[in-house]
Amino acid sequence: MSDGSAASPAKTIITLRSPVAESALCGVRVAAKIGSACIFCPDFAWNGRHKGSDQEGAVAAGRRQRTKRLPAQDVEAIFGAFSAAEPEPKGELLHTNPFTLLVAVVLSAQATDAGVNKATPALFALADTPQKMAALGADRIAELIKTIGLYRTKAKNVQRLAEILVDEHGGEVPRTREALETLPGVGRKTANVVLNIAFGEPTIAVDTHLFRVGNRTGLAPGKTPLEVELNLLKVVPEHYLLHAHHWLILHGRYVCKSRKPECWRCLIAPWCRFEPKTPAPVVKEKGVRSPPLPKA
Numbered sequence: 001m002s003d004g005s006a007a008s009p010a011k012t013i014i015t016l017r018s019p020v021a022e023s024a025l026c027g028v029r030v031a032a033k034i035g036s037a038c039i040f041c042p043d044f045a046w047n048g049r050h051k052g053s054d055q056e057g058a059v060a061a062g063r064r065q066r067t068k069r070l071p072a073q074d075v076e077a078i079f080g081a082f083s084a085a086e087p088e089p090k091g092e093l094l095h096t097n098p099f100t101l102l103v104a105v106v107l108s109a110q111a112t113d114a115g116v117n118k119a120t121p122a123l124f125a126l127a128d129t130p131q132k133m134a135a136l137g138a139d140r141i142a143e144l145i146k147t148i149g150l151y152r153t154k155a156k157n158v159q160r161l162a163e164i165l166v167d168e169h170g171g172e173v174p175r176t177r178e179a180l181e182t183l184p185g186v187g188r189k190t191a192n193v194v195l196n197i198a199f200g201e202p203t204i205a206v207d208t209h210l211f212r213v214g215n216r217t218g219l220a221p222g223k224t225p226l227e228v229e230l231n232l233l234k235v236v237p238e239h240y241l242l243h244a245h246h247w248l249i250l251h252g253r254y255v256c257k258s259r260k261p262e263c264w265r266c267l268i269a270p271w272c273r274f275e276p277k278t279p280a281p282v283v284k285e286k287g288v289r290s291p292p293l294p295k296a
């Protein structure tokens with residue numbers, strides 16, 4: 001992933017305040033100008049078009065639809081299916097305590113969990129507390145995380161947030177969204193992840209995957225991540241709220257993928273409103289040859 005150096009086109013993180021076009025693949029409204037990117041869809045390229053062939057785009061555009069919200073019994077059935085398949089879902093970011101979780105989530109902005117997990121073991125071996133991280137310094141942190149996109153800015157944020165935790169929170173990660181959101185590099189999504197995983201709060205962090213799944217399925221249609229989050233909080237049965245974030249993110253990451261949802265192996269397909277569902281791929285038999293023709 002680019003570090004935003006001079007060779008890369010300027011990256012403008014767009015908001016949904018002034019959308020001028022709608023993404024064909026994820027259905028998110030985006031600013032369609034050169035240099036803009038859809039922050040919710042990793043398949044959206046910097047030139048204002050999604051990656052992939054025109055045909056893929058056309059197919060996806062044909063599938064795009066405004067989904068209606070699912071009835072309560074279908075929502076219950078969906079989370080019942082998730083729960084039966086994986087009763088204790090876990091996040092994939094490596095961490096050892098609330099502080100390292102907070103740092104890992106900050107580093108994961110516009111990066112993959114797998115990419116973050118490659119860099120953080122060495123970082124956390126040296127600094128797994130705010131005191132040690134603050135002492136490490138932004139330059140050394142940057143050196144340790146340079147494989148992660150935007151590493152210079154992230155290193156400064158991590159060092160500064162560690163200092164704030166030491167100076168203002170007694171070296172502890174705060175347990176409220178308001179306090180978390182005052183830290184550098186921490187927004188609502190990051191705060192929700194920390195509150196959910198570290199402190200067991202029933203929060204739902206809406207990232208690109210949750211945004212897509214919430215809209216496609218009809219679970220919680222919404223035009224912004226906040227709208228999807230608030231709708232999910234309204235419809236997800238209370239007894240499933242704690243794990244809803246993990247079930248949905250893992251489902252979006254591995255099954256309900258951006259470009260080609262794997263509906264043929266989806267355990268919530270019976271209740272999902274997305275149409276037409278992706279059929280199972282045709283498996284071609286290998287090594288089967290026609291018998292030789294008899295000699296005349």
Ligand code: SF4
Binds near residue numbers: 256261263268277
């Ligand atoms: S049926 Fe398809 S579109 Fe619906 S949730 Fe499953 S993978 Fe996604």
